[in-house]
Amino acid sequence: MRIGLLGTGPWALLAYAPALHGHPEVDFTGIWGRRPEAAGALADRFGTRPYADVDALIADSDAIAIALPPAVQAPLAVRAARAGRHLLLDKPLAVDVAAAREVADAVRETDVASAVFFTSRFADGPRAWIAEQARKGGWFTAHASWIGALDGGPFANSPWRHEKGALWDVGPHALSVLLPVLGDVREVAAATTGPGDTVHLVLRHDAGTSSTVTLTLTAPGPASGAAVELRGAHGVTAMPSSEDTPVSALRRMIDTLIDSARTGRAHDCDAAFGLRVTQILDEAARRLP
Template identity: 85%
Template sequence: MLWKENETVRIGLLGTGPWAELAYAPALRGHADVDFTGVWGRRPEAAGALAERFGTRPYDDVDALIADTDAIAIALPPAVQAPLAVRAARAGRHLLLDKPLAIDVAGARAVVAAVRETGVASAVFFTARFADGPRQWIAEQSRRGGWFTAHAAWIGALDGGPFADSPWRREKGALWDVGPHALSVLLPVLGDVHRVAAATTGPGDTVHLVLRHDGGASSTATLTLTAPGAATGSTAELRGDHGVTAMPASEDTPVTALDRMIGTLLDAARTGRGHDCDAAFGLRVVEILAEAARRLSPDASEGDRPAERDAS
């Protein structure tokens, strides 16, 4: 399904939670090339309220919404997102997905398989990869190369925020919620992760990772959702042949970054050229997270094991 330049594209939204309300719905409503077709949610009353607020239609049947669209945006927990993404892809719908792509490798692989089988375009919302400032910095540092090591820190405070009642974040913690953000910055600059060399815990849900990358560079990442409010923020610093450089702060809102991702998906669908943050990249991030989670398990063996790679 390819569209002509400036042709309006019908996109439906699956999800009615805080992220759907704060980012996805306003971005879909505001994008010049998008007809915000409708909203489906697991709670019909929430779908009705969100649809009314953003001037679109609520759907009781997810398949009916998929049938009425050209593309589907998903703002749902990852365990729910993955099977619905497969369903939409098999119906020939392009995919706007959130991170993490799935909560396990099997779920992520199923999404990638459906995307490959049908040839639909996909994009995963790793915020830094679509926000001005960070995305330009990432592209420039990737082009320059010569980096020896890096440290990324994504420090959040779940309590009191809009996602405080998110069951999946409470269960899976920072590794799965903000870990994808850190990896989305480190991988394009330092290369794929060759090995999760170490993973250990800190206070609350804090996780510290040590990663070895293809080409020999190493990196560390500190991830938490349980920091004091005054300590929150995200940083990435590189050291190498060019000295030291730090990722700039983004002045974009999530809506602005998501608007840019929508444009990326439309371009990929029109041209057939995929984006670096497609479902396959989302799968790779899930594989690395799954290996880190294995290392954090008390039953994990002491020997090193490469982060599992998609061999397909």
């Protein structure tokens, strides 16, 4: 599959470009970025070509991978889908519901394949655990926490993360684990803030269960980490860690996209799921004090 990459920032460098470059079933078509010099440098590093015109790259590709801020990602995803190109998307799909719906609608109407990179859903260990807990059922409640320290990391200068905070950056990860196990969110029952950009949520799910979520990007470095714990008829279980890197997990998502394009079977983490996550995040944001 010929796949072009949109984006030249840290996530494109650390994850998307190496994943595309090393995938045996991918012809890495080229790279477009808002900064042409960065596109040229990244293309040289990964043995492909820079594009000055985004539409030219879309035309030369079977699929488009997007590693750009969500407000930039959404309209470009619609553009690529309308051109009949499959989509490798990053989370969140968008930072407003209308933009996310435009992406999901374009994917549905053009019948292209799509996948959104919710890391735990593609990482060995977590993905198998999620599937097993969803199969077992019988869960009473759950708690998910994604605790990050943005300062000093590769995304320390990310304007959209500083503007939108943990709810929109790591909130999608928590929801991507909770929804397949506990069911869709019926209601964001409570939402409040803590230190820095910390957000605490109480969610009610369709199956009658409830969950709590803690999200932050402003914790001390030693406090960082992600955890999900389920309690129910089977006792207590915690999501295992993964030895996957973002690159290996992303290559697994590429496998998923190629399979979806060949078979016509949508993956659980497609654009429609990305839209649903955006809707829940938007409801939570409106409930925050």
